[in-house]
Amino acid sequence: MTQLRQNLATKEWVIIATERARRPDDFIHSGHGPAHDVPELDAHCPFCPGNEEDELEALRLPETGPWEVRIVRNLYPAVAPEGMLVRDFAGVAREMSGIGYHEILVESRLHNETLALMTPAAVTSVFRALVERGREIAQDRRIEMIVIFKNHGHSAGASLLHPHTQIVALPIVPNDVRVRADEARRYYDQQGQCVFCDVLGHELASQTRIVCETDHFVALVPYAAAGPFNTWIMPRRHTASFFGITEVELEDLGGIVQTMLRKLYEGLYNPDYNFVVRTAPTRDGGVDYLHWYITLVPRLAQAAGFELGSGIFINVTLPEACAEFLRKTGVVDGL
């Protein structure tokens, strides 16, 4: 018999289909192999050194000398900062102007680099730039939500190979974010505790779904993981907003993100993946009931009509088995 599991924090159900269960080993060759098998420099790549369009630049680190990471405006933005924020609601026609920011963080000078193979310090630089730019954008009072995400590989939605992460700042709180926040607030009202702190406590006590730990972060496969090898990287310290991260946490974060990506890279042969920073809306940075974390989703399953109709995902692997596989995958934790 299959099993339905509910995520304590979001109250969302998933189906763990043990009858068609696949072992984690079945996914070993899901990826595309060595990332470095293409040239370091591509003359046609807009993110490669030499092709910088300076008028698009929003931030570079370091500020002098050759850049290590750059943030540039997206040439085809989903939202843009120029213009007035206008709302126009009339019957079924409810619209707002597409005000916001849509920017790209270029993670490396090298065209064929990938976070999994970078040093922890270089990964920390990526996150430091995201935090710095996010804090700047949040000063714009029109912005209500900053979404940070990465698409790695074609099936994960990446159209350019050069390693990059995206920032989209929106003038609304998306419904999904609001629904999750409402659920977390209900839990807080009833239990007097942040639900994510409780989840972390339960997981650390049981240890069955923990992949690795550092001083400031814990990586785990959630109890109700929606797909194979989905993982959360959670700060131990309660903080609603990613942009409230401290410098010592930032330095630690690069290590655990690199470790987790390296485990996927080696264990699954460089699979396509998305990651998303789940963080509080910009004006809710101090709340007691939200807790930021990174959700990491290798692209190993396909959403189809059932997911569209129900919002429920079918996971063909056991989260505990995925955690064990990732724990054993040969990299030193926190390297």
Add this chain to the structure above:
Amino acid sequence: MTQLRQNLATKEWVIIATERARRPDDFIHSGHGPAHDVPELDAHCPFCPGNEEDELEALRLPETGPWEVRIVRNLYPAVAPEGMLVRDFAGVAREMSGIGYHEILVESRLHNETLALMTPAAVTSVFRALVERGREIAQDRRIEMIVIFKNHGHSAGASLLHPHTQIVALPIVPNDVRVRADEARRYYDQQGQCVFCDVLGHELASQTRIVCETDHFVALVPYAAAGPFNTWIMPRRHTASFFGITEVELEDLGGIVQTMLRKLYEGLYNPDYNFVVRTAPTRDGGVDYLHWYITLVPRLAQAAGFELGSGIFINVTLPEACAEFLRKTGVVDGL
């Protein structure tokens, strides 16, 4: 500048990215071409005549003589009816047994048939079988939600070519369904009207997004369509549950579904698509604030990190332009 549009019924936002806008014509060759270019019979197909496993059968029409449509149990079910419905909630571990029904409706005896090319009467037979089987399943008091959906083509999640639709009956109301129902109830509480009836009224008055109409149904591209050529097929009569459909509506439904699928088939060269019947939870069939409809989603866009992180979709086409394209695509409405 791009535009944010909000769906009046669900309050979900989409981004209409007019700056990277593509014309509907750009999608003309998105599909796979003629469906009939494979044999009518495949000896290895479990759904072809001659390969029936009678112990899996749940329903066949007609009951005597050669079947036209059959409903069979899924060999690898996500949920199954045998066993006790057990709930076990302890801290982060919240589980239920996977009780339910997961069945396949085989839409035709022909391996290479497709709804778009069938007669309206044959499409009506498909929906009649779904209604009949759904009403039977709803008698099982453990069932709270029946999800009916179709995956057409590989990128839409179909693993078998033989034309089929799926039924999944669940012992829970999925969160997505609950959130939509709550939103619709709020509208009803405030306006004293079903929001879907209001949407339909607005759309019929403006006519800019209507694709075609029959006596009992209206097909339209929603104002806040999440992707290119997304359409809704809505009954004119307020009914919360698909399973409350009347015989005269059923006879009409086959025609408009076939017309819409034929328009996609001809206009976009047989694209992959999903459809989902959005209907009330089994115990809410009589409520005033929900209204069943079919949502039809050609697979022309890819969800990536942004959609995962925000739940917001970026539509690169104007809904009004998609409606106009579909209106003009050369089939007689209601044929």
